[in-house]
Structures are given as structure tokens and as C-alpha cells.
Amino acid sequence: xxxxxxxxxxxxxxxxxxxxxxxxxxxxxxxxxxxxxxxxxxxxxxxxxxxxxxxxxxxxxxxxxxxxxxxxxxxxxxxxxxxxxxx
Amino acid sequence: xxxxxxxxxxxxxxxxxxxxxxxxxxxxxxxxxxxxxxxxxxxxxxxxxxxxxxxxxxxxxxxxxxxxxxxxxxxxxxxxxxxxxxxxxxxxxxxxxxxxxxxxxxxxxxxxxxxxxxxxxxxxxxxxxxxxxxxxxxxxxxxxxxxxxxxxxxxxxxxxxxxxxxxxxxxxxxxxxxxxxxxxxxxxxxxxx
Numbered sequence: 112x113x114x115x116x117x118x119x120x121x122x123x124x125x126x127x128x129x130x131x132x133x134x135x136x137x138x139x140x141x142x143x144x145x146x147x148x149x150x151x152x153x154x155x156x157x158x159x160x161x162x163x164x165x166x167x168x169x170x171x172x173x174x175x176x177x178x179x180x181x182x183x184x185x186x187x188x189x190x191x192x193x194x195x196x197x198x
Numbered sequence: 199x200x201x202x203x204x205x206x207x208x209x210x211x212x213x214x215x216x217x218x219x220x221x222x223x224x225x226x227x228x229x230x231x232x233x234x235x236x237x238x239x240x241x242x243x244x245x246x247x248x249x250x251x252x253x254x255x256x257x258x259x260x261x262x263x264x265x266x267x268x269x270x271x272x273x274x275x276x277x278x279x280x281x282x283x284x285x286x287x288x289x290x291x292x293x294x295x296x297x298x299x300x301x302x303x304x305x306x307x308x309x310x311x312x313x314x315x316x317x318x319x320x321x322x323x324x325x326x327x328x329x330x331x332x333x334x335x336x337x338x339x340x341x342x343x344x345x346x347x348x349x350x351x352x353x354x355x356x357x358x359x360x361x362x363x364x365x366x367x368x369x370x371x372x373x374x375x376x377x378x379x380x381x382x383x384x385x386x387x388x389x390x391x
Binding site (some may be wrong): 113115118119129132133136137140148149152156159160163171172173180181184187195 | 202205206209210212213216217220221223224227228231246250253254257258260261263264265268367368371372374375378379381382383386389390391
């Protein structure tokens with residue numbers, strides 16, 4: 112079980128990360144803007160997944176499903192862009 | 199059903215949802231790559247403040263949902279009620295944004311003469327915007343229906359099982375996660391341009 116203190120901290124961290132994404136958007140980073148955006152969103156997703164969705168401490172079958180779930184999008188994006196960028 | 203089984207089943211479902219949304223994000227990625235300039239220009243039509251506010255609303259609703267899971271019965275009703283209210287508020291603001299876009303004459307499939315206001319790349323951006331946020335809103339509506347039924351059960355003292363609440367929570371957080379990616383990809387793209 113996740114303590115309510117962790118839940119509060121996660122919420123605060125997500126709000127801070129949201130402020131950060133929005134602030135960074137005002138700076139023109141060129142192609143790096145996307146990388147920064149996705150990294151910050153990924154960090155928020157990780158926090159929500161681990162704490163709010165209680166994946167932390169869940170080392171059972173669910174965790175296995177979550178990890179495998181990312182395999183398919185990886186294949187989808189990997190193969191599409193391997194084709195698209197080499198045309 | 200044990201907690202473990204409930205979580206496993208729900209994660210399998212969310213895994214299929216991830217595949218579903220991956221298709222959308224792939225479409226976005228390929229078209230953004232192809233029409234980068236147009237996407238940045240079209241993104242200027244987004245109401246960044248409303249999008250930001252909606253992100254805060256969703257994050258808060260997720261926080262309340264997480265708090266509801268392990269709290270007492272009374273607090274559960276309070277937290278779930280809060281989540282429900284914030285979900286409704288999110289949808290209200292979302293549809294208000296659609297209304298503003300329709301008023302501007304750039305809402306795809308609804309605004310006549312949209313091609314005179316936007317070029318083809320910008321129109322594609324608007325199509326993707328409505329497709330992505332629309333699919334997300336649809337998920338929110340299903341979530342709110344499920345949440346309303348849980349709240350009704352609590353209200354009539356026919357408390358749902360703990361794993362029903364757990365599954366509800368997982369779904370709600372997942373829908374929140376999708377929005378966390380939609381927000382920067384659509385709203386923040388043209389801010390610095």
C-alpha cells in the first residue's frame with residue numbers, strides 16, 4: 112500500500128513538471144523541444160504509474176503485462192520510422 | 199476475484215488501449231514529421247491556458263482517485279465525488295474549446311470553408327486534434343459513467359467490492375496519462391514560434 116504522503120508528493124511533483132513543460136515551451140529549442148516534452152511527459156507517466164497506479168511493489172503478473180505492453184508500440188514506431196526515414 | 203486477478207485483467211485491457219492510442223500517436227508522428235511548419239502554425243489556434251487548466255484538473259482528479267482507494271467509506275464518497283465533478287469540469291472546458299474553434303470557423307467537419315482559413319497541413323493538424331482529444335473525451339465519458347455507477351452503489355449502501363474501485367482507478371489514471379501526452383503535442387507546439 113502506498114502512503115498518502117507519497118500520493119501528495121506525487122501530485123505536487125506532477126504539477127511542478129507540468130509547469131516545467133509549459134515554461135520550456137516558451138523557449139524555441141527546435142527539434143529538441145519534442146525530446147524535452149516527451150521526456151517530461153514520460154516522467155509524469157512514470158510517477159503516476161508507479162505511485163497512483165501502485166505499480167511500485169507490484170512485481171507480479173501485472174508488472175509483466177505493463178512492461179510487455181510497451182513492446183508493441185516500440186515495434187510499431189521502430190519499423191514505421193525505419194521505413195519512413197530511409198525513403 | 200482477488201486484488202491480483204483484478205489488476206491483471208485491468209492491465210490486459212489497458213494494454214490493448216495502449217495499442218489503440220499508439221496507432222493515433224504514430225499517425226501524429228508521421229504527419230508532424232511531414233508538415234512540421236504547418237503544425238506549428240496551426241498550433242497557434244490552441245487555447246493554451248484552457249489546455250493547461252484542464253491538465254491541472256485531470257491531475258487533481260487522479261490524485262483524489264488515488265486517495266479514495268485506501269480511505270474510509272465516508273471519505274471514499276467525498277473523493278470519488280470530487281473526481282466525478284472534476285471530470286465533468288474537464289469535459290465542459292473541452293467542449294467550450296470546441297465551441298470556440300467552431301466560432302473561429304476551423305472546426306473540422308463542422309466549419310464550412312475551413313480550407314480558406316487553413317492550408318492542407320494545418321487542416322490535418324486540426325483533424326488530428328479533434329480525433330485525439332475526441333477519443334480522449336469519449337474515454338472520459340465512459341469513465342464518468344462507471345464512476346457514477348460506483349457512487350450510486352455507495353449512496354445506496356451497496357458498497358462495490360474493493361477491486362471494483364481499484365479497476366476504476368487504473369482506468370481513470372490511464373485516461374489521465376493519455377492527456378498528459380496530448381497536451382504538449384497539440385497545445386505547446388507553436389508557443390515559441
